[in-house]
Amino acid sequence: MSADSLYQQIILDHYKNPHHRGLPDDFDAEVHHVNPTCGDEVTVRVKLTGGAIVDLGWDGEGCSISQASTSVMSELVVGKAVDDAMALQDKFLSLMQSRGNATLSEADEDELDDAVAFEGVSKYPARIKCALLGWMAMKSAVAEAGWGAGTNSAGETA
Amino acid sequence: MSADSLYQQIILDHYKNPHHRGLPDDFDAEVHHVNPTCGDEVTVRVKLTGGAIVDLGWDGEGCSISQASTSVMSELVVGKAVDDAMALQDKFLSLMQSRGNATLSEADEDELDDAVAFEGVSKYPARIKCALLGWMAMKSAVAEAGWGAGTNSAGETA
């Protein structure tokens, strides 16, 4: 395997030993996302308390990129303030859209941690959705759990 | 005007002084043909007697190629046996479809006479229909006048 392989050892490790895999019984929201073009699927459950993601578990099927990325995502966001998790999701999204030309600061690299290993995916348009699947599901689940509703509630109370 | 101009002097002469132009009052059939792509029009009247075209007159509007070709056609077929006129029509059709590669025998040249001047038209797909307009109308008019009905009547008597 060459050094610039898409399949960094970190990715293979997460794929073979996924973190937070399994669906917790105590949760605020569950979402199921599918990538129709390749059939990758993921189910994510989240539990929020005091503006933080206190628990997240998932189950899924698909390629190593989608599975490993979901594993890395769950490692990174569990225990984080929702706002921070969203900021990180945004950062990862930008990395995926960088077409292999991302310039990450050291701070970015620290924050993204294992997720940096997916940088190479951004060169393959067909795979970007795989790497994003779990992250997108996490974002939806958090929204489903009511996060952001407060800030959006102006219209509802009118 | 170069020697290989489409506009041979013969064509210009026929255009300026068309033969058999005018619609005779005594006729067996009249047809009106239009080339929809360029708007050229011709009306042809024929009179048949004893298997021969004894009279043909025409009126029309259009480019010099269609007008001159109709004039040449009328010169050639008036007085001819219908079968010979049809054979000549066929020959002229082949000439037009030759894409500039016709090989005419001396006999062909004799028969086609002034119509040989249209050989160059065969190189211009857009103009072939112009050169054929009058010839096609003549063929229709002759059919309309009942020629060929006898030979086709087998089905009708059954």
Add this chain to the structure above:
Amino acid sequence: MTSVGFDVEAVRKDFPILSREIHGVPLIYLDSANSAQKPQVVIDSEADLYANHYANVARAVHTLGSEVTHAYEGARDKVAAFLNAPSRDEVIFTRNITEALNLLAYSLSNASTFPGAQRFRLGPGDEIVVTEMEHHSNIVPWQQLAQRTGATFRWIPIDDEGRLVESAIDEVITERTKVVSFVYQSNALGTINPVRRIAERARAVGALSIVDAAQAAPHLPLDVQDIGADFVAFTGHKLYGPSGVGVLWGRYELLADLPPFLGGGEMIETVAMSGSTFTAPPHRFEAGTPMIAQAVALGTAVDYVTALGMDEIREHEKALTAYALDGLQAIDGLRIIGPSTSLDRGATISFTLPGIHPHDVAQLLDEQGIAVRAGHHCARPVCLRYGIPATTRASFGVYTTSDEIDALVSGVKHVQEIFA
């Protein structure tokens, strides 16, 4: 006489075909409104893709597939910028503008049976409006749509100078109107229409507005936001791009709700034998393997004209048009069909000569190396309007010179001599 800053001799070197000879004399190509010639960069762009980066788009995970997808989607970015489109996802690649217009006409008729597309349905009592100066490609699709739905087909008439009858705009476009499709610059007359005015009227009555910019895109700056219509379409081969590719731009919120047109690969979300769902625009409207290399080369053509500058091209051609109108109108008996001055008109001039059929004019000009078009230019209603069978049409492009216009004028005089 050509505008400052536009080096037409340098431009000519970019077009290999301009060194061709016709009947032993150098080619003078005055048929760009029919189809424009191609600069070497456009030709090379297709060839390079095939020789070095080719595969199918979108579907592949391999390197060539990624490269070609970047190139294809990159062309979409270029076209979006060229049109000043708010979003790249509003740019749909089609075969030509004819397909773009049919796409809309069929999508609208599919609304009759497509769940959730009620707002686009047409039926008896509804009206579809075009103008009397449309190209057949912007007439027939709407006549067919009227036939399919029972809607009424109407048009804005033109006056003797080849302009829309101004008062008719508000008379013909009414509350009954559901679709207004009109040409920006006429290919038969050269007229440039008041597109903002018509688009505004359409919006005021709640109709969809569609601009046929086939003849505008090569000649003037196109800004879809400024035009204010709902859809704008153009065709690549007239914009110095390859044959086989065109563009439909549409407002995203409309594209997102319109039913699909062609069904097949790439436009679907999921397919099962029991039923299918469709992906988002623009891919929803790009069924099957697209004209990959052609879209990429169209992107190159857009780069090419952008580098020359659309304002500079417009100035160059305006000067040529004024010069040609002067030269031609000095010819005995010559009649211009369309506006006789260079105000609000493009670099396309139709004319007739008494007693000489346009086909003969064009053919005899060809014998002098000059390529012009003769016929009804796929806008037969215009000829019917003026009671003529056809016109001769000279049209100019970035590579046209004033010397070529001089040759045209003396060529026409020569034709007159032959028929004298």
Add this chain to the structure above:
Amino acid sequence: MTSVGFDVEAVRKDFPILSREIHGVPLIYLDSANSAQKPQVVIDSEADLYANHYANVARAVHTLGSEVTHAYEGARDKVAAFLNAPSRDEVIFTRNITEALNLLAYSLSNASTFPGAQRFRLGPGDEIVVTEMEHHSNIVPWQQLAQRTGATFRWIPIDDEGRLVESAIDEVITERTKVVSFVYQSNALGTINPVRRIAERARAVGALSIVDAAQAAPHLPLDVQDIGADFVAFTGHKLYGPSGVGVLWGRYELLADLPPFLGGGEMIETVAMSGSTFTAPPHRFEAGTPMIAQAVALGTAVDYVTALGMDEIREHEKALTAYALDGLQAIDGLRIIGPSTSLDRGATISFTLPGIHPHDVAQLLDEQGIAVRAGHHCARPVCLRYGIPATTRASFGVYTTSDEIDALVSGVKHVQEIFA
């Protein structure tokens, strides 16, 4: 192992892209079923047309217009000969096969309102039949047609080996069937179907029969008279031709009666604001400026494969397929999706590996320079049928060698090691 008389090394020199390197190793292109690479003659054919003979077709009286029209119509002659079509007027150029199939589906639904086209009308109670192994481009147009007309959409199922259930052919195609559209060679399974048998059954019940020959045209001799169907379509880019062009062949007597599809320039006889009439096939179905250079280059591609010999190509690929099936099936756990022997199958092999997703297989093969495709190959119902999300697919062409197949086999083993 390659067949005698077929010099694959000479063939490879014709394809410039085959000297590319991917990730530092020579390209091994095993994705020809997705889109084939282009020989230099095809690339040159387009470039030469633009550089020396370009103008719009059909409409011009000038020399360039004549030259390009000869070239374009000459390509039609070549395709007619390639298909053994009774008449050149039965050959319609389309953008791709997707458009060809949609053309038929829309023409049939236009019959509902087109005067004189009663015999083609579909409605509730009528049935449209496809097979379970169709490409999306031969599913969605018919689902849409069913939606527009109220007809019922049905299909012939496939068995565990990837073949049509023989007994179902007569069961599903019945007196109620109005259209049967089916694939000659499956792009997902490689299966070659009994096309004569199905066309015959369709004729027996009075249904129109349509053959999707997208994957057949590049791989075996196509003879439309021998097949006996009413319509046969293929797509240029899989036949070593350019992107952006396809072909629909149809029996003339049907084409002559079918309502037009797209409206616009070139397909009309006369246009007036009050109504239009349409020209004869093939031009009736070619609205607007066609993909001129692409059709011409497709003609060149047809010349190219004809010179190699379709029988020779078939033999070459059959040998490769047998070799690849042996090599792949020797890999631990590898499962072929589709026929497992080279009998009645083409040079397209889909497979799965336990525990490794096809996307990962394809991506890791790409890192070794090997281009294969992973996914549902636009035939998702096939994946649903076998309960798998996707397959990895290797497909061969005239330039494929047995060394490349060896590389594929060892590449797959390497992937297994990484995931071990």
